[in-house]
Amino acid sequence: MGTDDRVNDFAIKIATVNGTGSASANTLLMKSIFRSGIPVMGKNYFPSNIQGLPTWYEIRVSKDGYVARSGKVDIMVCMNAETYARDVREVAAGGYLIYDSTWPRPALLKRDDVTVIGVPLARMCNEHFKGVRTRILMKNICYAGVLAALLDLDLERIRELLAETYAKKPALVDSNMQAIQLGYDYAREHFSCPLPLRVARMDKTGDHIMIDGNTAAALGCVYAGATVAAWYPITPSTSLMDAFKSFADKLRIDPQTGKANFAFIQAEDELAAIGMVLGANWNGARSFTATSGPGVSLMGEFLGLGYYAELPAVLFDVQRVGPSTGMPTRTQQCDLLAAAYASHGDTKHVCLYPANPEECFYMAVQAFDLAERLQTPVLVLLDLDIGMNDWMCRDLKWDDSYQPDRGKVLGKEDLEKIDKFYRYLDKDEDGITYRTFPGVHPKGAYFTRGSGHTQLGTYTEDSAEYQLVLDRLLRKFATAKRHMPKPVIEGTGTAKAAIVSIGSCDGAVHEALDVLKGRGVQLDYMRIRAFPFGEEVEKFLADHEVLYVVEQNRDAQLRSLLTLESRVGKSKLRSLLHYSGLPVSSKFIVDGVLADLGEGRRAVAGVVS
Amino acid sequence: MTFIPKPKISHPSLPRNDLGLTRREYEGALSTLCAGCGHDSITAGIIEACWGISIRPENLVKLSGIGCSSKTTAYFVSGGHGFNSVHGRMPSIAMGANAANRELYYIGISGDGDSLSIGLGQFCHAIRRNVNMLYIIENNGVYGLTKGQFSASADIGTKAKKGEVNQQPPIDPVLLAMNLGAGFVARSFSGDKAQLVPLIQAGLKYPGFALIDVLSPCVTFNDHEGSTKSYAFTRENYEPVVEADFVPKQREITTEYPEGEATSVLLHDGSRVVLRKLAADYDPTDAHASYDYVQQHIAQGEYLTGLLHCRPTTATEFHALNRTPDQPLNQLPFSALNPGARQLEKLMARYR
Numbered sequence: 001m002g003t004d005d006r007v008n009d010f011a012i013k014i015a016t017v018n019g020t021g022s023a024s025a026n027t028l029l030m031k032s033i034f035r036s037g038i039p040v041m042g043k044n045y046f047p048s049n050i051q052g053l054p055t056w057y058e059i060r061v062s063k064d065g066y067v068a069r070s071g072k073v074d075i076m077v078c079m080n081a082e083t084y085a086r087d088v089r090e091v092a093a094g095g096y097l098i099y100d101s102t103w104p105r106p107a108l109l110k111r112d113d114v115t116v117i118g119v120p121l122a123r124m125c126n127e128h129f130k131g132v133r134t135r136i137l138m139k140n141i142c143y144a145g146v147l148a149a150l151l152d153l154d155l156e157r158i159r160e161l162l163a164e165t166y167a168k169k170p171a172l173v174d175s176n177m178q179a180i181q182l183g184y185d186y187a188r189e190h191f192s193c194p195l196p197l198r199v200a201r202m203d204k205t206g207d208h209i210m211i212d213g214n215t216a217a218a219l220g221c222v223y224a225g226a227t228v229a230a231w232y233p234i235t236p237s238t239s240l241m242d243a244f245k246s247f248a249d250k251l252r253i254d255p256q257t258g259k260a261n262f263a264f265i266q267a268e269d270e271l272a273a274i275g276m277v278l279g280a281n282w283n284g285a286r287s288f289t290a291t292s293g294p295g296v297s298l299m300g301e302f303l304g305l306g307y308y309a310e311l312p313a314v315l316f317d318v319q320r321v322g323p324s325t326g327m328p329t330r331t332q333q334c335d336l337l338a339a340a341y342a343s344h345g346d347t348k349h350v351c352l353y354p355a356n357p358e359e360c361f362y363m364a365v366q367a368f369d370l371a372e373r374l375q376t377p378v379l380v381l382l383d384l385d386i387g388m389n390d391w392m393c394r395d396l397k398w399d400d401s402y403q404p405d406r407g408k409v410l411g412k413e414d415l416e417k418i419d420k421f422y423r424y425l426d427k428d429e430d431g432i433t434y435r436t437f438p439g440v441h442p443k444g445a446y447f448t449r450g451s452g453h454t455q456l457g458t459y460t461e462d463s464a465e466y467q468l469v470l471d472r473l474l475r476k477f478a479t480a481k482r483h484m485p486k487p488v489i490e491g492t493g494t495a496k497a498a499i500v501s502i503g504s505c506d507g508a509v510h511e512a513l514d515v516l517k518g519r520g521v522q523l524d525y526m527r528i529r530a531f532p533f534g535e536e537v538e539k540f541l542a543d544h545e546v547l548y549v550v551e552q553n554r555d556a557q558l559r560s561l562l563t564l565e566s567r568v569g570k571s572k573l574r575s576l577l578h579y580s581g582l583p584v585s586s587k588f589i590v591d592g593v594l595a596d597l598g599e600g601r602r603a604v605a606g607v608v609s
Numbered sequence: 610m611t612f613i614p615k616p617k618i619s620h621p622s623l624p625r626n627d628l629g630l631t632r633r634e635y636e637g638a639l640s641t642l643c644a645g646c647g648h649d650s651i652t653a654g655i656i657e658a659c660w661g662i663s664i665r666p667e668n669l670v671k672l673s674g675i676g677c678s679s680k681t682t683a684y685f686v687s688g689g690h691g692f693n694s695v696h697g698r699m700p701s702i703a704m705g706a707n708a709a710n711r712e713l714y715y716i717g718i719s720g721d722g723d724s725l726s727i728g729l730g731q732f733c734h735a736i737r738r739n740v741n742m743l744y745i746i747e748n749n750g751v752y753g754l755t756k757g758q759f760s761a762s763a764d765i766g767t768k769a770k771k772g773e774v775n776q777q778p779p780i781d782p783v784l785l786a787m788n789l790g791a792g793f794v795a796r797s798f799s800g801d802k803a804q805l806v807p808l809i810q811a812g813l814k815y816p817g818f819a820l821i822d823v824l825s826p827c828v829t830f831n832d833h834e835g836s837t838k839s840y841a842f843t844r845e846n847y848e849p850v851v852e853a854d855f856v857p858k859q860r861e862i863t864t865e866y867p868e869g870e871a872t873s874v875l876l877h878d879g880s881r882v883v884l885r886k887l888a889a890d891y892d893p894t895d896a897h898a899s900y901d902y903v904q905q906h907i908a909q910g911e912y913l914t915g916l917l918h919c920r921p922t923t924a925t926e927f928h929a930l931n932r933t934p935d936q937p938l939n940q941l942p943f944s945a946l947n948p949g950a951r952q953l954e955k956l957m958a959r960y961r
Contacts, residue, residue, distance in 0.1 A: 035961070209960035223953070225946040227938040228708045251948040259934040261941055263708040263927075268734040272701040275694070275731070279705025282692065283670075284939035287705060301695050395957050398950040404943060437939065438690035438706075439713050442667045447683060447691035458614075458638075459683065 008038050008063035010074040010197040012147070015087045017080050019051030021137040024165070025144040026057040027390075032148075032157045034210055034392065037202040039065040041507075042210075043389050043583060048235065048328045054083045061199060067356070067391060068508035071587030074197055075150075077143055079121075084109070096195060098146060100139070117191060119146050124182050129175070138179040145183025152194035154201075155184065207395050213386035214290075216357035216396065217316055218243035220364025221288055222251055225404055226314070228287035230265040230276035235328045236384040237290040237318040270295035274302040274315065278377075281312040282448065284437040286368050286404070288314035293322045293335050296342060296379075303377050304343025305450040307473070310424070310433070312371035312407070314364075315379045318387040321581045330581030331384035333503055336557035339379045340531055340565075346470065350378045350480055351531040355506035356386060358393035359529075365402075366485065372407040374480050375435060383552070385504045385583040408434045415441035423448075423457040424469055431476030477532055484530035487537050491524030497546040498524035499593075500573075502558050504583060505550050511586035516593060523548070523593070528558070533566050541568040548596070550589055554579045613639035627663040635660045637684040642677055647799030647825030647840075648747045652684045654802050655716070655745075658809035659686055662857060670706055670715045674699040674728060677754055678720035678747035678825075697728025700735035703742050704927075710937040711928050714813050715742035721762035722752050725780045729761070732782075736789040736818050739926050743812035743819045746782050747799070749827035750838035757830035768835030781907065783917060786820045787900045792922030793819035794899070796914045798847050799826070800840065808916060810855035811882040817922040824912070848906075851893050851915035852885040874919045884916055894920050 012029075016022035023044070030042040041060040047053035060070060076091045078084055078099040091097055093113040099105070101118025109116055125138045148155060159177055166172040187193055218240050221229070229248075231241045245264050252261040263280075267273035273289045280287035291299065296317050306313050321327035322334045339351050352367055354360045363380055371378040408428075415421060415436065423446040424433050433455075436444030446457045454465040455472070490513075491498065501509050506527055513525055526540045541547065541562070551558040556575040563570045576592040578584040619633040635656045640649050659669060666688025673679035675696035682691045694702045699717050707715055724732045724746050735744065750767065752758040759767075762782070763775040786794045793815045797805045805823065812819035824843050826832050832839045837846075858879035872894060873883045884893050892898045899918035906913050923929060934941070 209957055211960045219953075219956070223947055225943050227941065227946065228705060230705065230708075251952065252946065254934060254945070257934060258932070260932045261934060261938070261945055263931050263933055263938060265704065265708065265738075267701065268730050271698060272704075272731055272734065275698045275701025276705035276708065278694075279692075279702035279707075280709040280939075281705075282702070283706040283709035285709030287709070302698065305695055396953060398953045400950045402947075437710075438670050439665075439668045439710065442665075442688055445667055445688045445690055447693070449691075449693040450695055451693065 006074075006197045007200050008061050008202060011058060011060040011070050011072060012075040012077065013073045013087070013090065014057045014059070014077040014143070015080045015083050016055055016057070016140060018047055018049050018053045018055040020140055022055070022057065022079070022140045025140040026059065028141075028158060028161055029144050029147060029153070030059050030390070031161050031210065032153050033059070033061055033199055034205050035157050035161070036154060036199060037205050038063065038199055039204050039392055041067050041392065043069065043385065045582060046329050054080050063202065063204070065204065066507065066511040066586065068511055069583055069585040070511075071585030077147070079140065079143060081105070096150075096197070098143065117150070119143070119183065119186055121146075121183070124186065125179065128178065128182060134175075138175070141176050141179035142183040145180035146187045148180060149184045149187035149193045150191065150195045150198070152198045152200070155180065205392065208392050209395055210390045210392055211357045212239070212388055212390050213354065213357040213360040213382050214240035214318065214388060215243045217360040217364045217380070217382065219247055219396065220361040221314075222247045223398060224286060224365040224368040226286040226288050226368065227261065228263045228265070228276065228280035228285045229289070230267050230273045230280070230287065231289050232267045232270045232273045232291070232295065234270070234292045234295050236320055236388050237292050237295070237316060239388065240290040240316055240318065270298040271302065274299040274313065277313045277315070278302060278306050278311045281371070284409075286314075286372075288316065288368075290316040290318065292318050292320045292328075293338070294325065296335055296338055300343045303349065304345060304347045306377040307343065307347045307349065308345075309448050309450055310375040310435070311377070311448075312375055313377040314367045314371050315377060316364075317379055317381050319381060319383040327581050329384070331504070331583055332552050332579055332581060333381070333383055333505075334553040334557065334579070335381060336502070336551070336553070336561060339381055340561055342379075348477060348532070350374060350376060350484070352378065352380045352485065353503045353529055354380065354382060354386065355503050355527060356393050357391045358396065360386065361396045363485070369405040370483060373405050373432070373483060374476065375407060375432065376476070381503065383504050408432055410434050410436050410444065412441050415443045418443065421446065422455065424453065424455045424472075426455065426472050426475075430479045431472050431474075432479060481532045481534045484532065484534055486534060487529055487540065488527040489525070489536070489540055492522065493524060493543075495522050495524045496544060497548070498526060498540070498544040499548045499550055499589070500526050500528065500541070500558070500562070501550040502528050505552060508584045508586045508589055509550055512589035512593070515586060515590045519594070521593065521597065531561065531565070533562070538566055538568075541566055541572070545572065547573050548576055548593055549573050550576045550578075550584070552578050552584055613641070615639055626660050628665060630660065630663075630666075632656060632660045634688065635666065635686050637687040640681070640684045642680065643829045645828040646677070647749065647823075647827070648678055648681050649684070650799040650802065651745065651747055651805065651823050651825055652681050654805040654809055655685045657802070658806045658813065661806065662810050662813065662855070664714055664813065668713050670713050672699045672703045672706070672715065672717045674719055674723040676720040676723045676752070678718055679723060681747070682718050697723050697726070698731055699723070700728065700731035700740070700744075704735060704738060704740050707740050707742060707927065709939040711741065711933065712937050715740070716813065717742055717744045719744065719746050721746060721748045721750060721760040725761040725782060729780070733785070733789055736786055736791045736820070739792070739817045739922055741817055741926055741928070743809065743815070743821070745809075746820070746822045747825040748782070748822055748838070749825050749831055750836070751827050751831040753827050753830055764837040767837040768833070770830050770833055782820065782822045784900065784904060784907070787896065787903070787918055790896070791820055791918070792817050792920050793916070794918040795819075795821040795853070795916045796824070796912065797821055798824045798843055798914060800844070801914070804849060804852065804914065807853050807855045811853050811916065814855065814876050814878065814880050815882070816877045817926045846910065847912045847914050849915050850886070850888045850891060850913040851917065852887065853916035853919075854883040854885070856881050856883055874921060877923055882916065882919055884919060887915075893918055896920060
C-alpha cells in the first residue's frame with residue numbers, strides 16, 4: 001500500500017492507566033480530527049475500575065466514513081508500562097510505536113518491523129509543571145501534542161476545543177496548551193513530521209455530530225414526553241439516566257414556577273425500578289427505565305406482569321458481556337433471547353435494535369409510541385459500544401408536528417357515551433383492547449391483575465375464559481408485526497448469499513461488504529431492527545440461499561430467534577459469532593465469509609472470481 | 610369460580626354521604642376468604658371509612674401484592690381502580706402510579722409475608738420516599754394460601770397449628786416504620802372497627818406515607834391456643850393507648866376532650882387528626898418518644914394500639930422533594946414536555 005493511501009485512513013490505539021485523565025486527551029484528539037471534516041471513530045476499552053487498571057482508547061480515522069474497528073492498529077501509544085508487552089505485539093507491521101522514553105525499555109519494545117518513537121514525556125512534564133497530579137494529567141495531554149505534530153493536526157483547532165471545555169477555567173486552557181506545545185515541539189524537532197499516516201482536511205463531517213447512544217436515547221425520552229424515570233445504577237446504562245436527568249433539569253423546568261415537569265427516581269433495585277415504570281404507565285404517564293443484563297434478569301417477573309396485564313413500559317437494555325456479572329465494561333449482544341422471552345409462562349416482548357446513536361434517539365420515541373399503541377413493555381436493546389462510545393452520526397432532527405401515539409385510551413367523553421367498559425374485550429378485533437386511567441370517570445374503573453382474568457376483566461380459573469385472553473394476546477403480537485420498524489435491506493437483491501445482522505454490528509458489516517465486493521464477493525444485507533419479525537424479514541430470508549448471521553454473542557441468539565420466530569430453514573443460516581467483549585471488526589466478518597466460501601461454496605454465493 | 614359479583618340493589622332509605630352514595634356503592638366483589646377471617650373485617654372498615662369521608666370511588670387506587678390480604682382489594686370499592694401486582698412488589702407500583710398522578714387516593718393492602726419477607730425492601734423504601742399512600746398490613750403471622758407456614762411477624766414462642774414453635778425473632782412493622790422515619794404509624798385490631806375506621810380515614814387523608822398494622826387473625830391456620838396472633842390472645846394483650854378521631858375540614862371539633870389529653874395534627878387540606886391519649890406519660894407526636902414507648906411495652910409483652918405516632922412530614926413527601934408541579938404529571942400537555950425542533954438544533958452544537 002502506497003503512503004498516499006494512508007492519509008485519513010489509519011487507526012491509533014492509546015494504552016494508558018485508568019484515572020489519569022487520558023479520556024480528555026483522547027477526546028481532544030478525536031474531536032480535532034472530526035472538526036477537520038474527517039470521519040472518525042473513537043472506542044473506549046475501559047476496566048470496571050475507577051483508578052489504576054489498564055485502559056485503551058482506539059481512534060480510527062476513515063476517509064470513507066467507516067465506523068467500526070478495522071481490526072488493525074497502525075499507531076500505538078504506549079503510556080502504560082504494565083501492558084507494554086501486549087501493546088507492542090498489536091501494532092501492524094510498518095506501523096509506529098510511541099512511548100515515554102523517560103525510562104528507556106529497549107528490550108520490551110523490540111520490533112524490527114515498526115518505527116519506535118521515544119518521547120521523554122514524564123521528564124518534560126516534570127520540568128514544566130508542579131504537583132504530582134498535574135504532572136500525571138499533563139503527561140497525557142503531552143502525548144496528544146506529539147500526535148498533533150506527527151499527524152499534522154491543526155493546533156488552533158485544539159486550542160479552540162480546550163477553550164470550549166474550560167470556558168470557566170481559562171488558566172487550564174493555557175496549561176493544557178503548554179503541554180500540547182511541549183509534545184508538539186519535541187516531535188517536530190526530533191522526528192520527520194508529519195508521518196505518511198496523517199490527516200488532511202476534508203469536508204465530510206458537516207451536519208454531523210459525535211454523540212454516544214445513551215445520551216441520544218435519553219434525549220429521545222425527553223422529546224417523547226416521558227415524565228417518570230425510575231432506575232437502579234448499573235454499568236453501562238447509568239449514563240443514559242444521568243443524561244436524562246441533566247437534559248430534564250434544563251429543558252423540563254417550568255420557567256414560571258421552577259417546578260420539575262418530570263420525576264426521577266433512583267430505585268432500591270431493578271425490581272422496584274420496573275415496578276415503578278409499570279405503575280406510572282398504568283396511570284397514564286410515559287415512563288421508562290434503563291438497565292443491563294443482570295437488571296433484565298431481575299425484572300423478569302414484572303415484565304411478565306406487563307405482558308399479561310397489558311401495561312406499557314419502555315426499557316433500555318444497554319447490553320454488556322455475560323453470563324452473570326461477566327465483564328461489565330465490555331460489549332456484547334447477549335440478551336437477545338433473554339429480552340425477547342423475559343419472564344416465566346408464555347410471554348414474549350416487543351424489542352427494538354438500534355444500530356447507532358442516531359437510531360437510539362428516534363427509536364426511543366418510537367418505543368413509547370409502540371408501548372402505548374400495543375399496551376405492552378418494549379425493550380430497546382443497545383449495547384455498551386453504542387451506548388458509551390461517541391459515534392459520528394447525522395444531526396438529530398425533530399418534527400414539531402409529531403404527536404405522541406397514546407394508543408387506545410378512553411377519556412372522559414368516550415366513557416360518558418358508552419354503556420359499560422370492559423378492559424380486555426377485543427372490540428376492534430386486532431387484539432388490542434381499550435384502557436382507562438384512574439380518576440377520569442366512574443365508568444372507567446377496572447381491576448388490573450397478573451392472575452387469570454376474563455376478557456371482561458374479572459378473576460377466573462375457567463379454562464375457556466383464560467384461553468380466550470391468552471389467544472387474544474397472540475393476535476395482538478401478530479398485529480404488532482405491522483407496527484414494527486422494517487429491516488434495512490441493501491444490495492442488488494440478486495445475490496444468492498447475504499449477511500443478516502443486528503444493532504452495532506452494522507458499521508463493521510458495511511465495511512466488510514465493501515471489502516468483499518472488492519474481492520469479487522457480492523452479498524446482500526439485511527439489518528433486523530425489531531422483534532417480532534415482519535413479512536419483509538421473512539421474504540429476505542426466503543429469497544437467499546445462504547445467510548451469514550453476524551452477531552456478538554457465543555450462542556447465536558439472533559439465529560435462534562430467527563429459527564424460532566420465522567419460517568426460515570435452520571440449515572441456511574451460518575453463524576459468524578464475535579464475543580470477545582470488544583466491538584466486532586470488519587476484518588472478522590470478511591475473514592469469516594471468505595473462510596466459509598473457501599470451503600467450496602463459492603458457487604452458492606454466485607461468486608465467479 | 611372464585612369471582613362472585615355482588616348484586617347492587619340498595620334500599621332507598623340507606624344513608625347517603627356527601628356525594629349522595631350509599632355504603633353499598635363502596636362495596637366490592639364477595640370475599641372468597643375463609644368465614645371469620647380478620648381480613649374481611651378490615652375490608653368492612655375500609656368500606657365504612659371511604660364512604661364516611663366521601664371519597665369518589667374512581668379516585669381511589671387500590672394496590673396489592675400476593676396473598677390472602679392482597680386479594681381483598683377486589684372486595685371493596687369496586688368503582689375504584691384495582692391493581693393486584695406481584696408478590697412483595699406493590700410499593701413500587703404504588704410509587705410509580707403516585708408519581709404519575711399525585712391527586713388520587715392510594716391504598717395499599719399487604720400482608721406480613723408480602724411486606725415483611727419478600728417485600729421488606731420495597732416496604733422500607735416506600736417509607737423512605739414518603740410516598741403519599743395508606744399502607745395497611747393485614748398481619749396474621751402466617752402464610753395462609755400456602756397453608757400455615759410462619760411469617761416474619763411470628764413471635765418467638767408462638768405455636769403453629771401442627772405444634773411447631775417459632776424460635777426466630779419477629780420483624781415488627783410498627784417499630785420498623787418509626788425507625789425509618791414514617792410520620793403516621795398505627796396499630797389496630799381487625800375486631801375493633803370503632804378504632805380502625807377513623808385510623809383508615811386519617812391515613813387516607815395524611816399527606817405522606819401512613820402505615821396501619823392491623824392484627825388480623827387467621828381463623829384457619831393461626832387461631833389456636835398457643836398462637837400469639839389468635840383472637841383470644843389479641844383481645845387479652847392488645848392495649849389501646851391513643852385514640853384517633855378524624856375531623857374533616859368542614860366540620861368543627863365538637864367532641865369535648867379533657868384538658869391535656871388531646872392533641873391534634875393538622876393535615877394539608879385543613880382536616881385534622883385528633884389524638885386522645887389514654888396513657889398520660891406518652892407523647893405520640895414525638896418520633897423518639899413514640900418509638901421508645903412502643904418498644905418498651907413490646908418487651909413487656911404488651912401490644913399498644915391506636916395512632917402510635919403522628920407528625921406532619923409534608924416537606925419530605927415525594928412530590929415536595931421532587932418539586933413536581935401541582936398538576937399531575939400524567940396531565941401535563943405535550944407542549945410542556947417537548948422542547949421542540951429549535952431547541953434540538955441548538956443542542957447539536959454541544960456535540961460537534
